[in-house]
Amino acid sequence: MVGMKIHADLRSDTITLPSEAMKHAMLEAELGDDVLGDEPTVLKLQDAVADLFGKEAACFVPSGTMANQAAIRAHTQPGDEIVTHRDNHIYLYESGAWAAISGCSIRLLDGAGGQFSAEDVEAAVQHKDAHFPNSALLVAENTHNRGGGTIWPMERTEAVTAMARRHGMRCHLDGARIWNACAATGIEPAEYARCFDTVSACFSKGLGCPVGSIVAGDRESIHRVHRIRKLLGGTMRQSGMLAAACLHAMEHNRARLADDHRRARRLADAIVDIPGLEPGPAPVETNIVYFDVPGEADGFSERLDAAGIRMFAVGPRTMRAVLNLMVDDDGIDRTIEVLRTLV
Known part of the structure; x- marks a missing residue:
């Protein structure tokens, strides 16, 4: 939706944009x-x-x-x-x-x-x-x-x-x-x-x-x-x-990956406590969180998107959230709040 505020883009860790420091390094490259x-x-x-x-x-x-x-x-x-x-x-x-x-x-x-x-x-x-x-x-x-x-x-x-x-x-x-x-x-x-x-x-x-x-x-x-x-x-x-x-x-950017892992665990812990959501079978070890939703995942993804949270539906009932350097603690707070509201 054009002009809509995105609070957290969790579709993938490929959605990241170069920082100003990275762009400067690119411009100065020999x-x-x-x-x-x-x-x-x-x-x-x-x-x-x-x-x-x-x-x-x-x-x-x-x-x-x-x-x-x-x-x-x-x-x-x-x-x-x-x-x-x-x-x-x-x-x-x-x-x-x-x-x-x-x-x-x-x-x-x-x-x-x-x-x-x-x-x-x-x-x-x-x-x-x-x-x-x-x-x-x-x-x-x-x-x-x-x-x-x-x-x-x-x-x-x-x-x-x-x-x-x-x-x-x-x-x-x-x-x-x-x-x-x-x-x-x-x-x-x-x-x-x-x-x-x-x-x-x-x-x-x-x-x-x-x-x-x-x-x-x-x-x-x-x-x-x-x-x-x-x-x-x-x-x-x-x-x-x-x-x-x-x-x-x-x-x-290597050391800061630990921040993505910490936020992924926080999101996974919150999902456990939200009635109607089912955490994925594997414990969260890094930056990827899978969970099942009530009803169809495609529809759930659309409702998330309307609330400014982006995630991919990767199965009939399964969602995937991938933490990345574009998502901070406030973004995870908002994601958890929206998940509670939607379910």
Whole structure:
């Protein structure tokens, strides 16, 4: 509704707008030509992320989907099979690109919170026989969007990736929200990343950048990712302006993710006490809150929107709220007040 005051936009953490300080950093960025390999700010970002994740190299790309799909293509051959959770982003929300771009089939695992076990991985591995696809790549998602922002425990991460390697598979982490996992646990990015051959990370969600994701990994894999980025049309010229925003966000916006997590828990606690609302099955660990509403979620979303609160309906009765740097404590107060009124 044009002109209506929005008290809290909880549709996603992608709705954030650059701060004045971030825009200043973008305007002041030293520029070159990334296609020609001499974009100094992009090179600085790639080196910084590779170092942070304990990897040899990194490649800056426009989107999280491109990051994941370039990594998948780098690790697989047509006819290979990917093992992943049925609620993972690469399966649900990336336009079937694992098939269209890499020519792979996919083996889907179940498990609460978007997680699975080493035993699940072992059971999914195909026989080494010409009749079956080659089990080539394991993909995990941390934190897990559809799981409710859940965090993979390190012990389980180590177990599933070790099992995959035992069967000759490579491992990729969809770490779009890995920054949230690190902020919530205190575990460094390199500790999560050591279990995987490649890791993707997004700058345009919790960190508040307008554009950008990155893939970090060993030098050979990232060389292939660079070539695949070109194949997919993802090379950019003076992209240092975007990289500067990412460098600014890494320095200034990582610690504040704890504020999003605190507000998400506060919202989740309030939902428990509102008759008619049902909290999601997973405890809130980071910045994502799922809950069920009485009646149809689409209608509930429209009523919220009319009251200046934006959330997505993600199921017949299910709503999703995603805390982000555009929503402060007053916004959560107003959200809770509106929820009580509507129910």
